[in-house]
Amino acid sequence: MSEGLLTPTMEDYLETIFNLERRTKAIRVKDIAQSMGVKLPTVTSMLNTLIQKGLVNHEKYEYVELTGEGSKIAQEIDRRHGILRSFLIDILKIDAKLAEEDACKMEHAISPDTLERLLLFMEFVEVCPRAGSEWLKYFSQYCRDGRPKDDCLEHMKGFLDQYSTKLKDMEARKGVKKMADILLKELSPGKKGRIARVTGSGSIRRRILDMGIVPGAIVEMERVAPLGDPVEVKVKGYHLSLRKDEASHVYVGPL
Amino acid sequence: MSEGLLTPTMEDYLETIFNLERRTKAIRVKDIAQSMGVKLPTVTSMLNTLIQKGLVNHEKYEYVELTGEGSKIAQEIDRRHGILRSFLIDILKIDAKLAEEDACKMEHAISPDTLERLLLFMEFVEVCPRAGSEWLKYFSQYCRDGRPKDDCLEHMKGFLDQYSTKLKDMEARKGVKKMADILLKELSPGKKGRIARVTGSGSIRRRILDMGIVPGAIVEMERVAPLGDPVEVKVKGYHLSLRKDEASHVYVGPL
DNA sequence: CATGATAATTAGGCAAATCTAAATTAATTC
DNA sequence: GAATTAATTTAGATTTGCCTAATTATCATG
Incomplete structure (x- = not known):
């Protein structure tokens, strides 16, 4: 009451x-x-x-x-x-x-x-x-x-015809492998990609991997500071700030 | 600490x-x-x-x-x-x-x-x-x-070829309209449909509509008691129990 | 129907997160 | 540098939701 x-x-x-x-x-x-x-x-x-x-x-x-x-x-x-x-x-x-x-x-x-x-x-x-x-x-x-099954992607081929961007992504993935890998620092703000590999060795490599930047993870570029240092990215929901030297050890491919 | x-x-x-x-x-x-x-x-x-x-x-x-x-x-x-x-x-x-x-x-x-x-x-x-x-x-x-746009459905036509059930649903929706309407009580347990119309008048009709059983809503049959009374359904997340006479005023079409 | 077992209530306490009012410290300004 | 103002802390109260211990009620049954 x-x-x-x-x-x-x-x-x-x-x-x-x-x-x-x-x-x-x-x-x-x-x-x-x-x-x-x-x-x-x-x-x-x-x-x-x-x-x-x-x-x-x-x-x-x-x-x-x-x-x-x-x-x-x-x-x-x-x-x-x-x-x-x-x-x-x-x-x-x-x-x-x-x-x-x-x-x-x-x-x-x-x-x-x-x-x-x-x-x-x-x-x-x-x-x-x-x-x-x-x-x-x-x-x-x-x-x-x-990762989605290949046949998930194939199923969509007909449908995707109208969506050339996605289609290209798909072709890229099926065709020349790793063709599209770029350095993380080259990813433009707002864009996403999948970590392809992390080069380097020792402590710098460990530090990068410890942050969750591991092959297969999806990464989004958030912001690049004026001189390219630091680079702010989002990985698995985490906001990370990478120094230029760290970012140049990370290669990114399409989703 | x-x-x-x-x-x-x-x-x-x-x-x-x-x-x-x-x-x-x-x-x-x-x-x-x-x-x-x-x-x-x-x-x-x-x-x-x-x-x-x-x-x-x-x-x-x-x-x-x-x-x-x-x-x-x-x-x-x-x-x-x-x-x-x-x-x-x-x-x-x-x-x-x-x-x-x-x-x-x-x-x-x-x-x-x-x-x-x-x-x-x-x-x-x-x-x-x-x-x-x-x-x-x-x-x-x-x-x-x-409701999904018609062109959402059309987009999928090619894709749907392999999924005959869904395809039939789609045809039904585009072809003979309302062809598939059935009485709510005929919906089998676990199946879902969309409320097509509510017949009757006066208090019984009002009571049905007040429960949220309105045209366009999606309904799932949960359980039909032995003699068809009561009928338990889920609408918009609500569990409802309908008496036989109420359920026989409700027509259900495909999703 | 008396009695022991079970269930429920009362009484009182505790920790978390908030508040108000009063006291204290820091910052500003004349 | 003394006085005023603003920020902070201290002190103490309140509410919610939980607890334990002690009391009281109900029920089964011998």
């Missing part, structure tokens, strides 16, 4: 009760404590908070149930959870256990608008034939090997 | 200091308070905690800076943030401001494995020519109109 702001913890309790209601008839404090992994007094005290807010019904020593309002809110939370889980499992191919955990935490962090957009995205992947299940299979393969 | 467990709040402070260090030379308590939207004493007390952990250097009334360790951790957090933001902006097309907010909250919720997978996914979208920028353009369009 009081104000409408729920903490993530309160949301978790509502969701837990909601899920217990779907399984069991009568819910006891103990069941909630077990589900949430907390002790009994913690549940009692949270229930009092939720009763105050008009979201839960509970007489001392009796069963617990959600009110209409509580049920409505819990359903929303459960939906957030479900959408996130399904994104993690069906699109990102995260394993079910971890997906469950992550969905549980992320459901309190994602905004309503972003959630709806994520749902739309999943629908799109499913509906648009350029994405869909075949495409996701290639993603599974990419998860394992870090 | 003490234990290694950081709360989300501590992570936020580290990240804030890290970002301030990139902009300004000397950082004061006031700057942090302003960035974080808290009062000065809150910052002082958090700084003491972080000093204790060996992540921050700060002499009374002096400037604040991250230690090596603090900087390393902050960089990781910043990376999480950056990857999430880029997913939200570049893939989901969320507007920059909201993306920033969401990334900020989600960065504390996502697990390392899931984060890496998300990064891989983004690389895949970029690298695999079946996805890529053209495909994402169609997603932008789908965000607006709720």
Whole structure:
């Protein structure tokens, strides 16, 4: 009945009760404590908070149930959870256990608008034939090997005719191998490439590799300082600043 | 120097200091308070905690800076943030401001494995020519109109030859319109379709529409009870339970 | 129906993260 | 260089969510 702001913890309790209601008839404090992994007094005290807010019904020593309002809110939370889980499992191919955990935490962090957009995205992947299940299979393969299968590229040949840039990239990859390798410092800002090889030896080579600049990684040029030193790049999400001498040991090929 | 467990709040402070260090030379308590939207004493007390952990250097009334360790951790957090933001902006097309907010909250919720997978996914979208920028353009369009453009489907015609099921779907959609509409209750479990129309009138129709079962929405059949009543479906992430008489007012077409 | 086991509540404490108000230090300026 | 102003810290309170220990209620059953 009081104000409408729920903490993530309160949301978790509502969701837990909601899920217990779907399984069991009568819910006891103990069941909630077990589900949430907390002790009994913690549940009692949270229930009092939720009763105050008009979201839960509970007489001392009796069963617990959600009110209409509580049920409505819990359903929303459960939906957030479900959408996130399904994104993690069906699109990102995260394993079910971890997906469950992550969905549980992320459901309190994602905004309503972003959630709806994520749902739309999943629908799109499913509906648009350029994405869909075949495409996701290639993603599974990419998860394992870090590169798309050749036949993923070949499949697209006809389609790619209209996209000459990409077509050229593809030809380059299939034709003269490594033909396109350039020095990292020659990559223009905003462009991406794949690390082809790192030359040099000893500590300079080690330092470069330690930064995550390893063959196969995708690198994006962010900024080249006036005299070409330092060079700022992004690799695996990291922003790195390379000195000129370091950058000249790194060769980059097409994606 | 003490234990290694950081709360989300501590992570936020580290990240804030890290970002301030990139902009300004000397950082004061006031700057942090302003960035974080808290009062000065809150910052002082958090700084003491972080000093204790060996992540921050700060002499009374002096400037604040991250230690090596603090900087390393902050960089990781910043990376999480950056990857999430880029997913939200570049893939989901969320507007920059909201993306920033969401990334900020989600960065504390996502697990390392899931984060890496998300990064891989983004690389895949970029690298695999079946996805890529053209495909994402169609997603932008789908965000607006709720359906893929016809030319998105046509583009794929050649490609789809090998995928007869999808091809048939496509033909159905372009050919005899609405030919494939069936009653919702006839949809088999696990299958999805698009709501074509809702018949009936008055309260029953309103109730159906209020549940989110509206033309254009994508629906998945989850379970049909033994006697066909109730029917459990998922629409826009919601789990709904429909009575037989409700379900027989709903027609479903192909995706 | 008395009694022991189980469940739930009450009481009181703790840590994190915030606040306000008051005291202190540093910086500026006249 | 003394006084004013701004920044910072200290002190102490609050809220949330958890805990342990002790008390109380309910239930099964001998």
